[in-house]
Structure formats: C-alpha cells, structure tokens
Amino acid sequence: MANLGYQSLVIALVLSGYALVIYIAAGRKASAALLASAHRASYAVFFLVTLASAALLYALLSRDFQIQYVAHYTNRSLSWSYTLAAFWAGQDGSLLLWTWLLSIFAVIVIAGNRDRNPELLPVTLAVIQFTTFFFLYLTAFKTNPFVRTPFIPQDGTGLNPLLQNPEMIFHPPSLYVGFVAFTVPFAFAIAALVVRRFDEKWVKSIRRWTLFAWLFLTIGNILGMQWAYVELGWGGYWAWDPVENASLLPWLTGTAFLHSIIVQERKGMLKSWNLSLIVITFALTIFGTFVTRSGLISSVHAFGVSNLGPLFLLFLGTVLIGSFFLIFYRRGLLRGKNQIGSWTSKESSFLVNNILFIALTIGVFIGTIFPTITELIRNEKITVGTDFFNRMAAPIGIAIFFLTGFCALLAWNKTSSRNMLRSLAVPITLVAVGVVLLVLSGVRAFLPVLALAVAIFAISATLLEFIRGAVVRKKTEQLGFFRALLSLALKNKRRYGGYIVHLGVLMFFLGIIGSSAFSLEKDATLKKGQVMELGGYRLIFEKLTTEMQIDRQIDKAIFNVFRGEKYITTLKPEKQLYENFQPATEVAIRSTLKEDLYIILASYDLRTETATVSVLINPLMLWMWIGGGLMVLGTLLSISPQRWRKSYPNVEISHE
Amino acid sequence: MSEITAYIMMFLLVAFILEPLFRAPRQMYLNMPHTPSVMNEWLYQKRVAAEIIGDLDFDHQTGKLSDSDYRALKDSQEQVVSELDEKIRRNTTTQSDEMSKKLMADIEKAKKQLAQQLILVCPQCGHRMTRDAKFCSQCGAKLN
Incomplete structure (x- = not known):
C-alpha cells in the first residue's frame, strides 16, 4: 500500500510537470490537441493523488504501523473518526491533503470553464499545475507520508488528545479548502494578465471562487476559535498566535478584495489594485503554510522544525515577483477611466473598507513576523504580546464594524444629505438610549461603551435596510411583510447575502465585546x-x-x-x-x-x-457562534446564481 | 503479477494522456468566432449601467436619494446607456456592411472559378460540366 501511494505521487509529479509545459504550449499555439492532452494529464494527476490519499487513509484505518506517519499519529484505541483526523494531524498528511484538494479544483476549473472562459483556460491551469507541481514535489521528496519505520511497533503513539475534538475533524480541512481554493482566483488573475482579458465572465469566475474560498476560510477560522474555546481551556478563543494570524491574513485581504471588486465592476476602477489584492491573498496562504512548517516562528500550531523553509520562500518569491512584474507590464491595460463621484456613496465606503482592512493586515503581519525581524537584526527574538495586537486591532476593528453598518445607509453613486440625516435618526436614537442605559448601569470605561454604541448603531442600521427594502417591496408587489422580506433577499441575492454576512459579523462583534470587556x-x-x-x-x-x-x-x-x-x-x-x-x-x-x-x-x-x-x-459569547452561522448563510445566498435584474427594459438580458 | 499490473496501468495512463495529440493536430481550441472583445465590453458596460439604474430606483424608493439627485443621476446613467447603444448599433452595422461586401466578393470569385472549370459541353443535351467528367450528369451520355 505504501509503495502504491508513493509511486502514485511520483508519477503524479511527472504528469503535473508535463501538464504545466503542455498548457503553456497549448496557450501559445491555441492548439486543441495540446489542450486536450494537458487536460487529460490534469485528470490523471487528480486520479493519482486520489489514489495516494486513499492509500494513506487505508494505512491509517488498518493501523499499518510499518508506516511512520501511521505509527506517529494513531494507536489501536483511536476511534475511526479521529483516525480520519489523523490524516491531516501531521505535516506530511496535511500537505498531501493540500495537493489532493488542488488536484480536485483543477478538474472543477476544467469542467466549469471549457465554454465560459476558453481563452483563459490554458494559462489558468498552467498556474494551478505550477502550484500542484510544487506541492507534489514537497510530498514526494520532502514530506513523504509513506516513509517506513525501521521496525514495526506494537502500537502507535496516538493522536494528541488536544486534537481529539469534533471541531478538529472539520476545522483543518475547511481551512485547507479555503487556503487551497485561493489558488484558483489567483490563477484566473494571472491568466487575465497574460491573455489581456478582464471581462464580465472573468470577474464572475474570480468573484465566485474567491467567495467560495472565503466561505471555507471563515468556517475554518470560526471552528478553530470554538475549538480553542472549548478544548484549550483558558477561557478565550483567539490568542494572536502566529498560525491563527496566518489564517486571518488571507481572510482580511480576501474580504478587502470581495468589496473592491464591486468598485471595479461598477466603475471600471481599481483593476491593478484588485489584481494585487488577489496576488497578495494567494501569497499569504502560502505564507501561512510556510509559517507552520518552517520552524521560523514558534507557535502551538507549528508542525515542528523542518527543512521546508527555503523551498517555500523560493516559491513565494517566484509568485510575488512574477505576478507584480506582470501587473507592472500590463499597467497600460489596467488604467481606470472613472472616478468616485461622491464621498457619501457605497463605492467610497468600499474604498475606506479597503484602507482599513489593509491597515489591519499590515499590523497583524508585522506583529507576526516581528520576532523573525528582530532576530535578523539584533540576533534575539522579541515577541510582541497579545497586548500589541489588541491595541492595534481594537480601533481599526471598531472602525470596520462601524462601516459594516454605516454602508447600509449609503446609496450607490451618492446619498442625498438630507435623506442621510433622516435615515440616521433611528440608529442614532437607539445608540443614545443604549449609551444612557449603559452609563446608568455603571459601565463607564470608554472603549467598551464606544464599542457597544458602534454595535447598536451598526446592527440597527443594517436591520433598517432590510425593513426599508421590505416596505418598498410590500408596496410594489402587494405582499405581506415577511413574504416581501423573503422576496427582497431572493431578488438580489448578492446584496442581501452581503447584508446577512454583515449582520453575522456584527453579532460576532457583540461576542467579542462581551467576552473581552465584560468578562x-x-x-x-x-x-x-x-x-x-x-x-x-x-x-x-x-x-x-x-x-x-x-x-x-x-x-x-x-x-x-x-x-x-x-x-x-x-x-x-x-x-x-x-x-x-x-x-x-x-x-x-x-x-x-x-x-x-x-x-x-x-x-x-x-x-x-x-x-x-x-x-x-x-x-454574549453565544452570539459569536450565531453570527458565524449567519456569515455562512449569507455567503451561501450571495454565491448562489443570480440573473441580471430586468429593471431596465431597453437592455438585453443575458442568462448565465 | 503486481508489477505487470503496474506496467499495464502506466501504459494505459500514458496512452490516455497522449491520445489527443494524434487527433486533428491543427485544430484550434478557439474555433468559435468570438464576438470582438470591444463589443462584449460594451454589452457588459450596458448591463452594469442597467444594474446601476436599478439600484438608483431602489435607493430612491427606500428614501436614500432625494428626487433631484435621483433625477440627475438617472439622467446621466441613461445617457451612458444610450451612448453605449449608439456605439453598439454603429459597430454592428459597419460589421454587417463589411461582411456583406466580403461575401459578395467571394461569390464573384467563386463564379469566376466555376466558369473557368466549366468547359465541357454535352454533345447530346448541351449540359455544361467540369473538365474531368466522364459521363454527362444530365443525360448520361458517354463523353470523350
């Protein structure tokens, strides 16, 4: 079984290299035959990596202690569900899982874009196969999960009990799905730069894949917090641990991208900015795996010191230099035509959102790599404590949460100032009442009061948006209020999916406030x-x-x-x-x-x-998990297909 | 035994991957004539403009936009749509003009070619055929 698994990986490596070269050739010559052959190589890579994964799974389930990985992460008394979790408990298995997911996504991209994005397909898949090749090289030669033990032990070491928790069955794989799925929008971005096509279908594909990756990254992070809360037993859920940060960073830039891509769609602006964001997001996912495996930064999550650091840095460097060179090379194509008209518009709130998210990303990134930097400069590791992160993140975070609600009050293009004042009336009144009640009940500290005021404001503003929309719809369609609310959400899934995510985020915020300020x-x-x-x-x-x-x-x-x-x-x-x-x-x-x-x-x-x-x-801790659920629900609504609205009769309607 | 299975598997895999290379090697994967991308871009912009107008309507109805702002913004968007419409219309007509010219030229050329080839006349019925005919395609008379 071990042989079969290992040989599959080696053959898959060769074929992925073949696919990479042939995709490039197919792209240059526009040859259908080459493209078909490269596609088949991608299928074969998927088949072989699946075979290798099945072999590892079989070895784990059958307790084949001849294999070091099995002996290290399982023992005879481990239940089958945690045996499954042992697949990704160690570095070797988790990199195999990574590779397997990537090979699946390659097949999905082929199936989904044959007709939709034929010009983009060869380059997109070449980028995906390039990444696959890198990870296959690691799994085959650096972190081979099929290495044998010199002698067969009676029983294995067993899975770390901390990892024996239901969340651990789902937390790592959903994070991996999120991480790996960001390869696809990145590949689409590079393909668009090479082929010089940034049209509607491209935007749709890249947006949908980003949402998909974002969804799983969100689920993975929330499950991780729940795991920390329930299992680690220190009463908290987030410790600004380097590996936690590593999974937060691409989430932050991914979130920024999901907002700024809308500005590109509407205004034709920010093209190079968006491309840079997606490149950085992908680079951060690679950085995340690098952090956990290089031994460069110590963390409770790290897989121990290994020799993968330089390889990851090489890959990361190639990705960053190559991508930014391409963006620079194509800068003429990427120039935008329009400008943001008014500062009181949704579009401008997206720009502010981007600035805040990038500021937070930079803060978290610097805090994470600070020990490494000081070690390079002064030869001693100086870690920044959670205090640094909390102080840095609190004001930016509060501003982001404020914006989450405030954007609901803004119209596209421009918001008339008198109307804005009118829509501010309800949230402001609620905030005033809330603050008075808080102060009367003895809460005097500035930050908690501010945070709660922002939460009340943002939640009421978002709910108000639903109510106002439903009232209009109730009038125009002659529906009952709740039917109107439902039809409103279904008619513009993107917008209301987004607002539901915002509500989820704000409930999450309530949980943060409650547990950090009032615990x-x-x-x-x-x-x-x-x-x-x-x-x-x-x-x-x-x-x-x-x-x-x-x-x-x-x-x-x-x-x-x-x-x-x-x-x-x-x-x-x-x-x-x-x-x-x-x-x-x-x-x-x-x-x-x-x-x-x-x-x-x-x-x-x-x-x-x-x-x-x-x-x-x-x-208010429970609100955190409810909020997490709402975020997932809203994303699912937003990701589901939506036809163009038929609100303007002169325009032909294209069906997806 | 397992070695033989492995070799057979390998062979099948390689055959599976290389097989497309032996089929129609000159075919392009972009064989469908795509609408010129500038046209796609305009159609896309038009749909975005329609989306924006839809949002303006909605924002006006929910009371975020005053009547005057709404009117002004909607006018400017409608202007955008009509400009795009004009561009699209002009592009389509020039395209079809060019296409019909090219088509007529092709037909003329084909007629000429045909005329050159048509040099055999059937002695029995007078039917005209290409030079290489052995029998008359009209009456079946044997030709020289």
Missing part, C-alpha cells in the same frame, strides 16, 4: 461541599468522580449551579489522562444568549477531595 473571572480552591459565587451564580462543589475508559482516565468535578435559590444545572469540568500520559482538560460550559458560565478544572486532589477551579462568565 468576569474568579479562581478558587474548594473542598467538597464548599460554595463559590460569581456574577449572580452560586456554585456548590458536590464531589470528585473518577472513571476509567479504555484509553484514558477521566476525573470530573461535579458542581451544582444555582442562581439565587433556584437550581439551574449541573456542570462537570474534567481532566483526562491518556494512556500515553498526555493530559487534556475538558471545560464545562453553560451557554445562554446572555452569557456563558465556563468552568475550568485546574487541579484537584482525589485524596483530600479538593478542586482548584477557574470560573469565568463571558457575556
């Missing part, structure tokens, strides 16, 4: 029967229990939770000790829309029946 924490060591109180909750420590399972010992501290005299629930934070002596903490959480009660069992003594716990109250 309560208390540590205590309790004897059996003792009581502790926090934020209106009364926790009675009932007892400690011990339970043996096949591969681990689980110790639980049982708490009965009361609010005043009323019993609410029983929470059982755990400590687990695996047979390979790896410990894991399972926190206990009670979530409501108002707040999360979160208990971490820090330490305990079975003999004296004492437990040391940290108890946290994180207000």
Whole structure:
C-alpha cells in the first residue's frame, strides 16, 4: 500500500510537470490537441493523488504501523473518526491533503470553464499545475507520508488528545479548502494578465471562487476559535498566535478584495489594485503554510522544525515577483477611466473598507513576523504580546464594524444629505438610549461603551435596510411583510447575502465585546461541599468522580449551579489522562444568549477531595457562534446564481 | 503479477494522456468566432449601467436619494446607456456592411472559378460540366 501511494505521487509529479509545459504550449499555439492532452494529464494527476490519499487513509484505518506517519499519529484505541483526523494531524498528511484538494479544483476549473472562459483556460491551469507541481514535489521528496519505520511497533503513539475534538475533524480541512481554493482566483488573475482579458465572465469566475474560498476560510477560522474555546481551556478563543494570524491574513485581504471588486465592476476602477489584492491573498496562504512548517516562528500550531523553509520562500518569491512584474507590464491595460463621484456613496465606503482592512493586515503581519525581524537584526527574538495586537486591532476593528453598518445607509453613486440625516435618526436614537442605559448601569470605561454604541448603531442600521427594502417591496408587489422580506433577499441575492454576512459579523462583534470587556473571572480552591459565587451564580462543589475508559482516565468535578435559590444545572469540568500520559482538560460550559458560565478544572486532589477551579462568565459569547452561522448563510445566498435584474427594459438580458 | 499490473496501468495512463495529440493536430481550441472583445465590453458596460439604474430606483424608493439627485443621476446613467447603444448599433452595422461586401466578393470569385472549370459541353443535351467528367450528369451520355 505504501509503495502504491508513493509511486502514485511520483508519477503524479511527472504528469503535473508535463501538464504545466503542455498548457503553456497549448496557450501559445491555441492548439486543441495540446489542450486536450494537458487536460487529460490534469485528470490523471487528480486520479493519482486520489489514489495516494486513499492509500494513506487505508494505512491509517488498518493501523499499518510499518508506516511512520501511521505509527506517529494513531494507536489501536483511536476511534475511526479521529483516525480520519489523523490524516491531516501531521505535516506530511496535511500537505498531501493540500495537493489532493488542488488536484480536485483543477478538474472543477476544467469542467466549469471549457465554454465560459476558453481563452483563459490554458494559462489558468498552467498556474494551478505550477502550484500542484510544487506541492507534489514537497510530498514526494520532502514530506513523504509513506516513509517506513525501521521496525514495526506494537502500537502507535496516538493522536494528541488536544486534537481529539469534533471541531478538529472539520476545522483543518475547511481551512485547507479555503487556503487551497485561493489558488484558483489567483490563477484566473494571472491568466487575465497574460491573455489581456478582464471581462464580465472573468470577474464572475474570480468573484465566485474567491467567495467560495472565503466561505471555507471563515468556517475554518470560526471552528478553530470554538475549538480553542472549548478544548484549550483558558477561557478565550483567539490568542494572536502566529498560525491563527496566518489564517486571518488571507481572510482580511480576501474580504478587502470581495468589496473592491464591486468598485471595479461598477466603475471600471481599481483593476491593478484588485489584481494585487488577489496576488497578495494567494501569497499569504502560502505564507501561512510556510509559517507552520518552517520552524521560523514558534507557535502551538507549528508542525515542528523542518527543512521546508527555503523551498517555500523560493516559491513565494517566484509568485510575488512574477505576478507584480506582470501587473507592472500590463499597467497600460489596467488604467481606470472613472472616478468616485461622491464621498457619501457605497463605492467610497468600499474604498475606506479597503484602507482599513489593509491597515489591519499590515499590523497583524508585522506583529507576526516581528520576532523573525528582530532576530535578523539584533540576533534575539522579541515577541510582541497579545497586548500589541489588541491595541492595534481594537480601533481599526471598531472602525470596520462601524462601516459594516454605516454602508447600509449609503446609496450607490451618492446619498442625498438630507435623506442621510433622516435615515440616521433611528440608529442614532437607539445608540443614545443604549449609551444612557449603559452609563446608568455603571459601565463607564470608554472603549467598551464606544464599542457597544458602534454595535447598536451598526446592527440597527443594517436591520433598517432590510425593513426599508421590505416596505418598498410590500408596496410594489402587494405582499405581506415577511413574504416581501423573503422576496427582497431572493431578488438580489448578492446584496442581501452581503447584508446577512454583515449582520453575522456584527453579532460576532457583540461576542467579542462581551467576552473581552465584560468578562468576569474568579479562581478558587474548594473542598467538597464548599460554595463559590460569581456574577449572580452560586456554585456548590458536590464531589470528585473518577472513571476509567479504555484509553484514558477521566476525573470530573461535579458542581451544582444555582442562581439565587433556584437550581439551574449541573456542570462537570474534567481532566483526562491518556494512556500515553498526555493530559487534556475538558471545560464545562453553560451557554445562554446572555452569557456563558465556563468552568475550568485546574487541579484537584482525589485524596483530600479538593478542586482548584477557574470560573469565568463571558457575556454574549453565544452570539459569536450565531453570527458565524449567519456569515455562512449569507455567503451561501450571495454565491448562489443570480440573473441580471430586468429593471431596465431597453437592455438585453443575458442568462448565465 | 503486481508489477505487470503496474506496467499495464502506466501504459494505459500514458496512452490516455497522449491520445489527443494524434487527433486533428491543427485544430484550434478557439474555433468559435468570438464576438470582438470591444463589443462584449460594451454589452457588459450596458448591463452594469442597467444594474446601476436599478439600484438608483431602489435607493430612491427606500428614501436614500432625494428626487433631484435621483433625477440627475438617472439622467446621466441613461445617457451612458444610450451612448453605449449608439456605439453598439454603429459597430454592428459597419460589421454587417463589411461582411456583406466580403461575401459578395467571394461569390464573384467563386463564379469566376466555376466558369473557368466549366468547359465541357454535352454533345447530346448541351449540359455544361467540369473538365474531368466522364459521363454527362444530365443525360448520361458517354463523353470523350
């Protein structure tokens, strides 16, 4: 099985090189025969990488401990679902997954663009195969997942217990799908530069693929936060860890791109800016994999020191220099004609959005690579703490969230000032009431009040946009209010999909505010029967229990939770000790829309029946996950096909 | 055994990939005559302009645009659309003019060629044929 897997990878490498060369030749000669042959090579690469992945999966499931990777990441007691997760638990497997996804996307691009973008296809696929070639080279010669052990061990080491969490089955693959999918818009961008075609179909293809990648990156990041919140047991969800940052960076530039591409569509402006954004986004996805694998930056996520650093830098350098040279070379074609007419328009809010997102990207990027820079210059690693990131991100973040809501009040082209004042009335009133209530209830700190005021403003402005649209639609189509709301969203999926994402983002913002500004924490060591109180909750420590399972010992501290005299629930934070002596903490959480009660069992003594716990109250946390769900929903709505609106009778309607 | 299977697999794979190279090698993948890209660009711009007008209507209805701003912006957009319409119309007519001229020339040329080839006349029925005919295609009489 190992042989089959490895040989498939080597043959796939050769064929991907063949495809790369033949695609370039096909593009130069416009030859159908060459193109067909290159397509078939792409199919063959997909087939072979699938074969290799199946071989690895089979080896994992059958516990073929002869293979080092299997012995390292599984053991006999691991359940089948976590065995699946072991596929991407290590560097070798995750790079194979990366390659496999890329080979799938190549096939999808061929199938989807034969008729739609025939001129772009050879170059697009040449870029995809170039990337595939690089990753196949890594998996075949640098990180071969099929390396054998010198002797066959009785049992494997097993999967790190921290990774044994349902989120870990979905978090890494969805991030990978997001990362890898950004290769496609990048490839389309390069193809458009080479072929000199930036038309409607190109914009549509590139936008849809970017949305697809963005969607999975969003899902992956949110699942990662949830994993950190539930599994790592420190009460938070985001630590500005280099690898977290690495997955945030392409998300930021991708978000900027999704907004500024609209300005290009409407005004024919910002072409080279958009191309640069997509190039940078792709480069950041490669940077992300580089960060986790180079050993350059230490992180809880890193796969340990490896020798891939220089190769990644070489690839990254090629991508950046090549792409920006092309953009520079074609600058004449990319010049825009129009200008933004009015500053009170949606278009201009997109420009401000871009500035803010890029500022945040630069801030996060510098913070992430700062230790490396200082090491180069002063020969010592100086890490910037979370404090730097929080201080940097808070004002930019608040401005972005403000804009998220404010843009809903703006019209395209221009907003009449008197009308703007009128539409500001409701949100401003709500903000005023909210701020007064907050101050009366004792919240005096500036930043939390500001953040909440922005949240109230932005959420009410966005909801108002839905209501106003529905009212118009109710009048024109003679529908009930909710039918009107639904038909409004379905009639312009792009716009309302976007607004639903905005609502999701703002609910997410509520979660951030609640958990960062209003969180309560208390540590205590309790004897059996003792009581502790926090934020209106009364926790009675009932007892400690011990339970043996096949591969681990689980110790639980049982708490009965009361609010005043009323019993609410029983929470059982755990400590687990695996047979390979790896410990894991399972926190206990009670979530409501108002707040999360979160208990971490820090330490305990079975003999004296004492437990040391940290108890946290994180207000509004649940809104974060609801917001995440809305973001996914809105993106799905926005990505689904939409015909051109038939609002102007003189214009022919093209059907997609 | 498994080695033989591997070789057969390899052979099939290579054959699968190289097969297209032995088919019609001179064919282009862009064989469909594409509308000139400038035309596509105008049609695209026109659809975008229509989209913008749709948004203007909507923004006006939802009360973000005052009547006067709405009127002014809509006028300028409609101006854009009519300019594009004009460009598209002119381009289509010149194109069809050029095409019909070329077509007429081709027909004339073909007629001349045909006339040159038509030099055999059937002695029985007077039907005209090309030089290489062995029998009359009209009456079937044997020709010299």
